[in-house]
Amino acid sequence: MMILLMFWRRLSFCLLSNSVDFRGTDYNIVLTENLGLPNLTNTCYINATLQALLTLKGFIDDIYRQKVVWENHFYSVGFKELLSIRHCQFQLDNEKRCSLRRFKDNFVMSFQDFDNDDQMDAPEFMLKWLYRLRESKDDFEIIASNLSICYLCPVDAQFSFDMVQTITCLRCGSKSSIVENFIIMTQTVKANTSLDKCLLDGLTEETVQRLCDCGFEESSQKHFFQSLPNVLVVQLTRFLFRNDKAVKDSGAVDFSQILEIPAKFCVNERKSVKYSLVSVVSHVGTSTKYGHYICDGVNSKQSQSSKSWLTYSDNNVKETSIQDVIKDRKSSAYLLFFERQNSPLILKSKSV
Numbered sequence: 001m002m003i004l005l006m007f008w009r010r011l012s013f014c015l016l017s018n019s020v021d022f023r024g025t026d027y028n029i030v031l032t033e034n035l036g037l038p039n040l041t042n043t044c045y046i047n048a049t050l051q052a053l054l055t056l057k058g059f060i061d062d063i064y065r066q067k068v069v070w071e072n073h074f075y076s077v078g079f080k081e082l083l084s085i086r087h088c089q090f091q092l093d094n095e096k097r098c099s100l101r102r103f104k105d106n107f108v109m110s111f112q113d114f115d116n117d118d119q120m121d122a123p124e125f126m127l128k129w130l131y132r133l134r135e136s137k138d139d140f141e142i143i144a145s146n147l148s149i150c151y152l153c154p155v156d157a158q159f160s161f162d163m164v165q166t167i168t169c170l171r172c173g174s175k176s177s178i179v180e181n182f183i184i185m186t187q188t189v190k191a192n193t194s195l196d197k198c199l200l201d202g203l204t205e206e207t208v209q210r211l212c213d214c215g216f217e218e219s220s221q222k223h224f225f226q227s228l229p230n231v232l233v234v235q236l237t238r239f240l241f242r243n244d245k246a247v248k249d250s251g252a253v254d255f256s257q258i259l260e261i262p263a264k265f266c267v268n269e270r271k272s273v274k275y276s277l278v279s280v281v282s283h284v285g286t287s288t289k290y291g292h293y294i295c296d297g298v299n300s301k302q303s304q305s306s307k308s309w310l311t312y313s314d315n316n317v318k319e320t321s322i323q324d325v326i327k328d329r330k331s332s333a334y335l336l337f338f339e340r341q342n343s344p345l346i347l348k349s350k351s352v
């Protein structure tokens, strides 16, 4: 009887879901129960990463906005699958399993090293998936051009940023610069240090050993942002190789809700740029091979003024708060997603 009641409750919700605006607060309790994703066998790394991506409103909006370009194209599977996972959050467990199985089968067609039931690395999975979406950019630009519209790749629009590395010889002043494009910022864990300090330390000018043509071996090296992303994803280096052995670094890194990048580290910015934390993927456990991935993310189904946070652990979803996330995830946070406040790029991405 209880099973029947639970089934009816879920079915009623699915039927309601076609006509309900999920931003409404009346459905919060039901929503929290239904937002989980089942584990297909060690797929918590996929579930936690997808939950984090689904909290990124700008990214999801961009994908929908460009739908006219990608919807009938073979290369659109990545976009379709993500939206299918988003929709299946309101469906029955079996339907969720089917959507997730399709997602993984399609992913492993391109990345066969993920064709197993092992727990894999969440940042590596995310990077590969995002790069694959970006690879179809040229095809979509041609389609958009035939439709007399512009295509702006959602991966570029949200995650892409350029960093400049400048090296200057400390004797002759000879200077060289390299510009590199990234979609994730990798940050070494410095235990008992704040994330802000870790990031700014990495950007601050330092002296490095480098042989110049003039014969001098010391140069100054500095990094700065040539462009900033709408979503800044920071990956903390939790998995390291020491003496040829993979080890987990559980050093505590303090982070807060706001991440501020001073203007002096950004070309093209007059003021410091502020980001708000919107989700965190954490790896719980001390082993590099085992453990569990979870995601904490802002509850985007609520109104702006009353936003709570949710902890997603596969099928289990419960309410939490930003204060608890900041307190509890210092030693396990692996990927941190920050959304830029007052982003100028949002206007740019409305090109379709």
Ligand SMILES: [Zn+2]
Residues within 6 Å of the ligand: 169, 170, 171, 172, 173, 174, 212, 213, 214, 215, 216
């Ligand atoms: Zn020199």
